[in-house]
Amino acid sequence: MNETNNDQKKYEVVAKYIKDISFEIPSPDSFVDAAQNLGSYATKLDLNSNPYKNNLIELNCKFLLEAPENIQNKIHAEVCISIVFKLTDPKMTADEVKKTILVSIPSEHFEFMKDVVTSLFQKSGFKNFNFNKTIDFEELYKQQFAN
Numbered sequence: 001m002n003e004t005n006n007d008q009k010k011y012e013v014v015a016k017y018i019k020d021i022s023f024e025i026p027s028p029d030s031f032v033d034a035a036q037n038l039g040s041y042a043t044k045l046d047l048n049s050n051p052y053k054n055n056l057i058e059l060n061c062k063f064l065l066e067a068p069e070n071i072q073n074k075i076h077a078e079v080c081i082s083i084v085f086k087l088t089d090p091k092m093t094a095d096e097v098k099k100t101i102l103v104s105i106p107s108e109h110f111e112f113m114k115d116v117v118t119s120l121f122q123k124s125g126f127k128n129f130n131f132n133k134t135i136d137f138e139e140l141y142k143q144q145f146a147n
Contacts, residue, residue: 009088010100016112019060019082023075023124030073035126042066043133049101059083059105063117063131079120081113102144103137110135 025031034041046062061081067074083105087097106113114131121129 010092010096011085011105012088013083013085013105013109014056015082015084016109017082018079018116018120020062020078020080021120022078024077025075027073030075031125033071033073034067034075035128037067037071038126038129040068040071042068043131045135047102047106055087057085057087057101059085059101061106061113063113077121077124079117081116083109099141103141106135107137110137 025034042065044064044066046060046064048060048062050058050060052058059082061083063079063081065075065077067076085105087100089096092100114133118129118131121131
């Protein structure tokens with residue numbers, strides 16, 4: 001899988017995998033309450049990257065499910081998906097690298113991540129769960145680096 005921009009390769013994905021999964025369901029009551037109120041839980045996404053040798057970079061995309069304050073029997077769920085890639089364009093500026101990591105890669109692999117998260121929740125007993133949220137990584141990038 002290669003990313004191309006103006007016919008020039010910017011990065012090459014080496015691997016995509018589930019790095020960490022955590023479902024904390026303290027009791028059957030918590031499971032039943034969560035199943036009934038899953039639509040009111042907030043879904044958050046946290047991105048962070050780690051450089052490794054040989055131009056390899058690991059992008060960790062952590063999906064968090066947070067219960068609203070008014071729910072008594074809460075569950076906690078996190079799924080971290082890692083995308084390991086290699087930068088292939090030696091002429092990339094620091095800003096281009098940052099934008100590739102925070103916009104291009106998560107945007108291009110978001111459908112894969114949504115499918116994984118949806119499948120994990122459904123196989124964990126939340127049969128009606130469907131991660132259908134859209135995330136505009138370009139807009140988030142602009143908001144974060146506007147100043």
